[in-house]
Amino acid sequence: MKALIGTFAALLSEFVAHKISLGFKYENEADELYRFSKFTTTFELAEPILTKELVQAWCAMRPGEGASNNRRRAYPVRQFGIYLTSLGHDAFIASPDARARSYTFIPYIFTTSEVERIFANSDQLCPSRFSTLPLVMPVILRLLYGCGLRISEAVHLQNKHVDLQNGILEIKNSKFGKDRLVAMSESMSQICRLYYQMLHKHSTLDDYFFMKADRKPITPDNVYRRFREILWESGISHGGKGNGPRVHDLRHTFAVHALSRAVNKGTDVYCALPILSTYLGHASVAATEHYVRLTADAFPDIRAALEQYCGHVIPEVKWDETN
DNA sequence: GGACCAGTCTCAGGGCAGAT
DNA sequence: ATCTGCCCTGAGACTGGTCC
Numbered sequence: 001m002k003a004l005i006g007t008f009a010a011l012l013s014e015f016v017a018h019k020i021s022l023g024f025k026y027e028n029e030a031d032e033l034y035r036f037s038k039f040t041t042t043f044e045l046a047e048p049i050l051t052k053e054l055v056q057a058w059c060a061m062r063p064g065e066g067a068s069n070n071r072r073r074a075y076p077v078r079q080f081g082i083y084l085t086s087l088g089h090d091a092f093i094a095s096p097d098a099r100a101r102s103y104t105f106i107p108y109i110f111t112t113s114e115v116e117r118i119f120a121n122s123d124q125l126c127p128s129r130f131s132t133l134p135l136v137m138p139v140i141l142r143l144l145y146g147c148g149l150r151i152s153e154a155v156h157l158q159n160k161h162v163d164l165q166n167g168i169l170e171i172k173n174s175k176f177g178k179d180r181l182v183a184m185s186e187s188m189s190q191i192c193r194l195y196y197q198m199l200h201k202h203s204t205l206d207d208y209f210f211m212k213a214d215r216k217p218i219t220p221d222n223v224y225r226r227f228r229e230i231l232w233e234s235g236i237s238h239g240g241k242g243n244g245p246r247v248h249d250l251r252h253t254f255a256v257h258a259l260s261r262a263v264n265k266g267t268d269v270y271c272a273l274p275i276l277s278t279y280l281g282h283a284s285v286a287a288t289e290h291y292v293r294l295t296a297d298a299f300p301d302i303r304a305a306l307e308q309y310c311g312h313v314i315p316e317v318k319w320d321e322t323n
Numbered sequence: 324g325g326a327c328c329a330g331t332c333t334c335a336g337g338g339c340a341g342a343t
Numbered sequence: 344a345t346c347t348g349c350c351c352t353g354a355g356a357c358t359g360g361t362c363c
Contacts, residue, residue: 078329078330221349222347248333
């Protein structure tokens with residue numbers, strides 16, 4: 001976390017420490033509060049009093065700013081106001097955002113042919129003396145699709161978390177601080193063993209499984225940029241900013257393909273969903289249903305099974321046959 | 324019990340600067 | 344020239360609490 005500045009520096013530091021003590025990561029919020037602390041230095045403030053003018057100036061929509069970003073900037077300052085008030089300070093608390101949020105996003109689900117092309121092209125990356133990415137990309141992309149991992153979970157894997165013998169990944173401190181175990185297929189385990197022999201001849205158990213030449217973990221940024229190149233090579237068009245396909249869509253694809261396979265094998269979808277939910281690290285089946293509901297139209301077999309066992313998941317839509 | 328919503332966490336993507 | 348890291352914004356993913 002960057003050192004907070006300005007009149008509120010001490011109080012903001014205490015607030016962030018308070019949030020962390022409650023179990024939140026609060027890293028991105030701390031970044032926002034750092035920007036807020038810089039912002040406060042543009043005001044003539046003799047005392048650290050969170051005035052209405054200061055808060056409203058910070059929370060005001062900037063030219064061209066989206067509602068989402070405005071909300072993200074405002075929430076931590078609102079929480080800071082609540083915190084100060086609880087301590088008996090005089091502070092203005094910003095109102096929560098009343099604007100409705102819409103969830104109309106539909107993730108991109110790769111076809112099996114596209115997945116195969118992505119893997120094939122990731123295998124063709126030119127070896128480099130300076131970068132481990134040509135070795136890393138084929139394995140990490142297969143792991144994202146084969147195990148449905150989040151990119152952050154993959155890049156933070158250390159050798160001690162990868163049981164190559166039994167094909168088990170130990171995911172530590174994932175989203176909302178959750179841990180879980182993820183089983184790999186035998187073919188995935190074999191790929192990991194070959195990769196480990198090539199990259200980790202002189203490594204320790206504390207080294208990152210996907211590390212750069214300087215032994216630091218590769219970043220999601222590294223993977224994302226190479227992934228865009230591979231998509232291009234694979235003839236999969238990118239829709240521009242916000243329109244994917246994204247690296248995270250490999251996780252969506254895993255979920256949909258896994259459920260599709262289960263349905264085709266005659267597995268009760270009511271049994272398959274909780275298993276998939278646990279595997280993906282979701283706290284509830286509802287979160288997994290959300291994944292599948294968004295994409296079920298592309299998989300009639302899943303849609304039919306879901307309608308039979310949990311029809312409420314898929315909303316009815318009206319269709320005028322004269323259209 | 325389900326819908327709704329606030330809050331937190333994560334990923335995507337552009338731009339730029341410094342390193343290689 | 345290319346790669347990489349960092350900053351910042353945009354937006355989706357996910358949890359948990361509250362209200363009806």
